[in-house]
Amino acid sequence: MKWHVLRPLWVAIGLVAAILVARLFLVPDDFGIHGRNFTYGFYRLSNVQEWKDFPVKYQGRETCVECHEENVQSLNNSPHAAVECENCHGPGVNHPDVVELLPIDTTRELCLRCHASLGYPHSAREQAPQISNRMHKRRRECSECHNPHKPQGDET
Amino acid sequence: MSCSRRDFLKEAMGGTLASVMPLSAFVLLSPEEAKAAIDGSKVRWAFLVDTQKCTGCGLCVKACKTENEIPYDAPVTRTWVERYVITKDGETHIDSPLGGRDGYIDDKIRDEEIDPKNIDKAFFVPKLCNQCDNPPCVQVCPVGATYQTNDGVVLIDRNWCIGCGYCIMACPYGVRFFHPEQKVADKCNFCYHRITKGMQPACVECCSFGARRLANLEDPDDPVTKIITTERVAVLKDEYGTKPHVFYLGLDFNVR
Numbered sequence: 001m002k003w004h005v006l007r008p009l010w011v012a013i014g015l016v017a018a019i020l021v022a023r024l025f026l027v028p029d030d031f032g033i034h035g036r037n038f039t040y041g042f043y044r045l046s047n048v049q050e051w052k053d054f055p056v057k058y059q060g061r062e063t064c065v066e067c068h069e070e071n072v073q074s075l076n077n078s079p080h081a082a083v084e085c086e087n088c089h090g091p092g093v094n095h096p097d098v099v100e101l102l103p104i105d106t107t108r109e110l111c112l113r114c115h116a117s118l119g120y121p122h123s124a125r126e127q128a129p130q131i132s133n134r135m136h137k138r139r140r141e142c143s144e145c146h147n148p149h150k151p152q153g154d155e156t
Numbered sequence: 157m158s159c160s161r162r163d164f165l166k167e168a169m170g171g172t173l174a175s176v177m178p179l180s181a182f183v184l185l186s187p188e189e190a191k192a193a194i195d196g197s198k199v200r201w202a203f204l205v206d207t208q209k210c211t212g213c214g215l216c217v218k219a220c221k222t223e224n225e226i227p228y229d230a231p232v233t234r235t236w237v238e239r240y241v242i243t244k245d246g247e248t249h250i251d252s253p254l255g256g257r258d259g260y261i262d263d264k265i266r267d268e269e270i271d272p273k274n275i276d277k278a279f280f281v282p283k284l285c286n287q288c289d290n291p292p293c294v295q296v297c298p299v300g301a302t303y304q305t306n307d308g309v310v311l312i313d314r315n316w317c318i319g320c321g322y323c324i325m326a327c328p329y330g331v332r333f334f335h336p337e338q339k340v341a342d343k344c345n346f347c348y349h350r351i352t353k354g355m356q357p358a359c360v361e362c363c364s365f366g367a368r369r370l371a372n373l374e375d376p377d378d379p380v381t382k383i384i385t386t387e388r389v390a391v392l393k394d395e396y397g398t399k400p401h402v403f404y405l406g407l408d409f410n411v412r
Contacts, residue, residue: 035304040294043303047313054349057223058358082364087215091222113213113259114364119272120241123279124365125211133261 057091060084064092074149088148111142199307200373201346201401204380204389205282208406209367212237212280214259216359216368221257223347223358225337232333233257234344235284235359240410241265243274248410256280281411282368284359285310285331285344286392286400293323293332293343302341308373308401309348314340328396346370373401 001009028044035041064085065072075081086092088110089102117130137145220235221228236255242248249265260280263270291310294302301316302323317340324332324341335342347357351370355361360368371380383389389403392411404411 031300035306040291040304042300043311044300044313044316047311047315048305050315051311051345051348052352054224056350056353056355058219058361060355060361082366084362084364087219087362087364091219109258109261112261113215114211116259116261118212118260118263118278120275120278121272122277123211124209124367127365128211 055093057093058084058086059092059095060086067096071149078150078152080148080151106141106143108139108141111146111148115142198374201287201308201351202371202373202381202384203284203287203346203402204369204371204384204405205402206367206369206405207279207281207408207411209365210237210280210282211365211367212239212256212260213364214256215362215364216282217255217257219358219362220344220347223350226342227336228257230336231255232336232342234331234342235282238281238283238411239265239278240281240408241270241278242276242408242410243270244276245274277408279408281404281407282359283329283331283392284402285346286329286398286402287346289399289401290397292326292328292396292398296322296326298322305348309345309351310343311345311348312341312343314338317341328393328398329400 028046030045031043032045033042034045035043061072061084068085072085075083075085088105090105092102093099095102112133114125114128115131116133118125120126142148214237217233217236220226221233224234226232226234231254233255236252236257237260238250238252238256239260240248240250249268249270251265263272287309289308291302291304294304294310297303298320299316299318301313301318302310303313304310319334319340321334321341324334327343332341332343334340347355347359350357357368357370360370369380369383371384372378373381373384375381376385383405384403387405389405390407391400391403392407393400
C-alpha cells in the first residue's frame with residue numbers, strides 16, 4: 001500500500017484503539033446484559049442495589065404502634081381508621097432520634113382534601129361526610145371543634 | 157516425525173473445535189444460579205387502580221413527593237391525580253393542578269365554575285408509571301441508563317443518565333420528567349426501595365380508600381393479582397403495544 005494511504009489508516013487505527021482503551025477504564029465491570037435481552041436489560045447491575053438502598057421515609061402504622069399504642073387504638077376504633085398516621089403527622093423517618101417531635105398538619109386544607117363537597121354525583125368523595133368550604137365555619141381550623149382521632153364523638 | 161493424512165485431519169478438527177468454544181461455556185454455576193436461570197424471576201410487579209374509590213384527596217401525590225425526594229413545589233411529580241368532569245353538553249373538563257398534590261378542595265376547574273346540575277359524571281384518575289413490558293423509554297435510551305429489572309420495574313441509573321430527554325419524549329403516558337435537582341430523567345418506580353423490603357409503595361400506604369394497590373402477578377395467591385386476572389380491568393393506551401402493567405377498574409372511555 002502507498003505511504004499516503006497508510007498514514008491516515010494508522011491514525012484511524014490509533015483512534016479506535018484509544019477509544020477502546022478509554023472504554024476499558026470508563027465502563028464499570030458490571031455493565032452488561034443482565035435482563036432478558038440487550039434492548040431492555042443492558043445496564044449497570046449495581047444500580048439495582050443503589051435503588052434498594054434508597055432511604056424509606058414513611059414507616060407505616062406498625063411502627064407508630066410500637067410506642068403510641070393508645071393513639072393508634074383510638075384511631076383504629078374511629079371512622080378515620082383507614083387514614084394513615086403519617087398523612088397528618090408527616091413521615092416518621094428519623095423519629096424520635098433526630099426529629100424529636102413530628103410536625104402535625106392541623107390545617108383546614110388537609111381535612112378539606114376529603115371533606116370538601118364538590119357536588120359530584122356518584123363520586124367516591126360523597127362517602128365521607130361533606131361540608132361546604134364556603135359555608136361551614138370559614139377560616140377556622142377543623143381541629144378546634146373536631147378531634148381527628150375521634151371525629152364522631154367527644155366534640156368540644 | 158511422521159504424520160498421516162488421517163491423523164492430520166483429526167488433530168486439525170479437534171483444534172478448530174477447541175478454538176471456537178467460548179471460555180464462558182466452562183463457567184460453573186452454583187445450584188442457586190442454575191435454579192434462577194431455569195425458573196426466572198418469581199416476581200412481576202403490577203399495580204391496580206380502582207378509579208371508583210378515588211376521592212381526589214391527593215395524599216398519594218404528597219406522600220410520593222416526600223418519599224422519593226421530588227422537589228415539593230416544582231411542577232413535576234412521579235404520580236398524579238387527574239380530575240374529569242363531564243357535563244351534560246358533552247364537554248369533558250380535565251385538570252390536575254400541581255398533579256393534585258393539594259387535593260381537590262375547590263369545585264372550580266381552571267377558574268371555571270360548573271353548575272353541579274349540569275354534571276353528568278365526575279371522577280378522579282390516579283396515574284403513575286405503567287412499568288410496561290415493552291417500555292419505549294428503555295428502547296430509546298442511548299447510553300443504557302434506563303432498564304427493566306427482572307421483576308418488571310423500569311429503573312433509571314442516576315449515575316449513568318446524561319439527561320438527553322429522549323425517554324421523556326418516548327413515554328406515551330407522560331410519566332417521565334426531568335429531575336430539577338438530580339439533573340437526570342426521573343419517574344415512578346413503584347417505590348422500588350420499599351417493595352423490595354416487603355413494604356407497600358408510599359402512595360398505596362397513604363391511600364385511605366384502597367384505590368391504589370400493588371400486585372405480584374407471579375403469585376397466584378396474591379389477592380390483588382386475583383382481581384386483575386378475574387375481574388374486568390383496563391389499561392391506558394393499549395393501542396401503543398407497550399403492555400402496561402398498571403390496571404384500572406372502572407376506567408371511563410374519556411380517560412386518555
